[in-house]
Amino acid sequence: MSGTLYLLPSALGAADSALLHPPEAIAITHRLQHFIVENAKSARAELKRLAHPDPIQSLAIVELPQRLDSQALDGLLAPLFAGNDVGVLSEAGAPAVADPGALVVRRAHERGVRVMPIVGPSSLLLGLMASGLNGQSFAFHGYLPIKDAERIQALRNLEQESRRFQRTQLFIETPYRNQGMFATLLAALSADTLLCVARELTCSGEWIRTHRIADWKKQTPPDLERRPTVFLILAEGGKPAPRQPNPNRFQVQR
Amino acid sequence: MSGTLYLLPSALGAADSALLHPPEAIAITHRLQHFIVENAKSARAELKRLAHPDPIQSLAIVELPQRLDSQALDGLLAPLFAGNDVGVLSEAGAPAVADPGALVVRRAHERGVRVMPIVGPSSLLLGLMASGLNGQSFAFHGYLPIKDAERIQALRNLEQESRRFQRTQLFIETPYRNQGMFATLLAALSADTLLCVARELTCSGEWIRTHRIADWKKQTPPDLERRPTVFLILAEGGKPAPRQPNPNRFQVQR
Numbered sequence: 171m172s173g174t175l176y177l178l179p180s181a182l183g184a185a186d187s188a189l190l191h192p193p194e195a196i197a198i199t200h201r202l203q204h205f206i207v208e209n210a211k212s213a214r215a216e217l218k219r220l221a222h223p224d225p226i227q228s229l230a231i232v233e234l235p236q237r238l239d240s241q242a243l244d245g246l247l248a249p250l251f252a253g254n255d256v257g258v259l260s261e262a263g264a265p266a267v268a269d270p271g272a273l274v275v276r277r278a279h280e281r282g283v284r285v286m287p288i289v290g291p292s293s294l295l296l297g298l299m300a301s302g303l304n305g306q307s308f309a310f311h312g313y314l315p316i317k318d319a320e321r322i323q324a325l326r327n328l329e330q331e332s333r334r335f336q337r338t339q340l341f342i343e344t345p346y347r348n349q350g351m352f353a354t355l356l357a358a359l360s361a362d363t364l365l366c367v368a369r370e371l372t373c374s375g376e377w378i379r380t381h382r383i384a385d386w387k388k389q390t391p392p393d394l395e396r397r398p399t400v401f402l403i404l405a406e407g408g409k410p411a412p413r414q415p416n417p418n419r420f421q422v423q424r
Numbered sequence: 425m426s427g428t429l430y431l432l433p434s435a436l437g438a439a440d441s442a443l444l445h446p447p448e449a450i451a452i453t454h455r456l457q458h459f460i461v462e463n464a465k466s467a468r469a470e471l472k473r474l475a476h477p478d479p480i481q482s483l484a485i486v487e488l489p490q491r492l493d494s495q496a497l498d499g500l501l502a503p504l505f506a507g508n509d510v511g512v513l514s515e516a517g518a519p520a521v522a523d524p525g526a527l528v529v530r531r532a533h534e535r536g537v538r539v540m541p542i543v544g545p546s547s548l549l550l551g552l553m554a555s556g557l558n559g560q561s562f563a564f565h566g567y568l569p570i571k572d573a574e575r576i577q578a579l580r581n582l583e584q585e586s587r588r589f590q591r592t593q594l595f596i597e598t599p600y601r602n603q604g605m606f607a608t609l610l611a612a613l614s615a616d617t618l619l620c621v622a623r624e625l626t627c628s629g630e631w632i633r634t635h636r637i638a639d640w641k642k643q644t645p646p647d648l649e650r651r652p653t654v655f656l657i658l659a660e661g662g663k664p665a666p667r668q669p670n671p672n673r674f675q676v677q678r
Contacts, residue, residue, distance in 0.1 A: 189543060191446055192442055264553050266555075267552055275555070277556075279556055279635065286554070287553040289444055295521070295548075296541040299518050300520070300539045302527070302530030304521070307566055308563065310562050380533040381533065
């Protein structure tokens with residue numbers, strides 16, 4: 171009987187553990203001896219922050235290799251085949267969402283290993299909740315093109331798609347380019363498009379605001395320089411999509 | 425100085441609180457006297473489950489009205505203008521993600537009220553983590569059309585978009601229609617498309633598997649009847665999108 175692969179969200183920067191991790195998430199982490207991680211150094215710091223009871227050097231912490239073929243993946247999963255539980259830790263936030271850990275999870279499914287996702291912080295989810303930008307749907311796009319002309323075209327496509335489907339669009343930028351991204355958003359998007367800027371979620375510098383582009387232009391730009399930020403947009407005014415049935419009566423999960 | 429609007433995720437069915445809520449999330453909930461909720465009855469049950477220290481009947485629990493115009497929204501936010509902190513509770517999972525609570529959050533931003541999202545369970549996030557379906561992006565589509573022909577067309581559009589952008593597509597169904605949805609997925613999608621079925625996340629009946637459609641057809645169908653489930657698909661084989669820069673060096677939040 172193989173072990174279970176636990177997916178463990180990591181802190182988003184320096185935040186109070188009591189705000190991030192359910193007690194059982196910490197208890198599970200404390201019981202694990204094996205970890206698959208993106209970066210061994212920050213994983214050791216995270217495990218120390220979580221007060222793992224064992225000496226950190228005694229834990230089997232394995233970094234994801236560059237090349238993730240089936241053989242490498244099976245090597246990572248070997249402790250599970252031997253009956254051990256293993257934790258996957260990403261750099262920040264939820265593992266296997268927009269990071270290479272997903273391939274490990276996929277291989278686990280192929281090999282019949284049980285995968286258990288654990289509740290914890292995700293800037294994408296927290297940003298979406300706090301934005302007030304409910305649409306019929308939402309989509310995360312990772313990074314936008316770097317070159318100005320391509321970036322502006324990508325933003326206009328996202329805006330058009332947003333208007334058509336009433337879809338909230340989420341994207342991120344490397345933090346040292348945030349100020350430039352913010353300026354581009356104000357220049358490229360329509361006056362009525364809603365933009366949420368969600369900075370340093372769960373940390374002491376947390377700052378979240380939603381305004382129309384026209385209203386953002388009337389304000390002092392926020393300080394986003396080198397501060398991890400999630401951007402969300404919603405363009406209203408399209409033909410409304412057919413009304414969704416109310417899921418609540420059926421206790422559908424969200 | 426107005427109060428803070430706290431966004432409080434609710435349990436996804438009968439699950440162990442220790443697995444769902446960071447201690448500070450519970451402490452915040454216990455301090456609140458005012459709540460904006462989708463359904464007062466289930467909110468009272470949730471607050472009882474969370475062992476709120478005050479008699480439940482003494483708490484100001486206000487249901488979202490059907491008509492959410494500015495006047496109604498300002499009525500809901502009135503305790504905040506008076507300096508009280510208020511919690512938003514949805515039926516299950518994260519509030520203001522695909523539920524009417526988002527309009528309250530949006531109005532809060534318009535009125536300059538601080539919004540603080542709290543870490544907790546979300547079936548969409550947990551399902552995405554556990555699916556192993558990492559693409560360049562992901563999108564949640566809510567419910568698909570009900571009529572067979574429209575549903576199949578919608579699925580094929582999602583599959584095509586998935587292949588083109590390497591986008592993981594998430595959607596849900598009212599639980600008593602899950603078995604039918606599962607059968608339709610096997611009939612309508614390509615043999616190589618990856619499908620994750622994530623049932624009853626965080627609950628004792630939690631069951632998560634990812635297989636290609638061709639492999640799902642070789643197995644006994646899972647029991648999804650009336651059991652809240654998230655469906656995720658990823659169609660591979662398209663022209664790969666340009667490689668995303670590695671965000672980890674910049675500690676970009678995820």
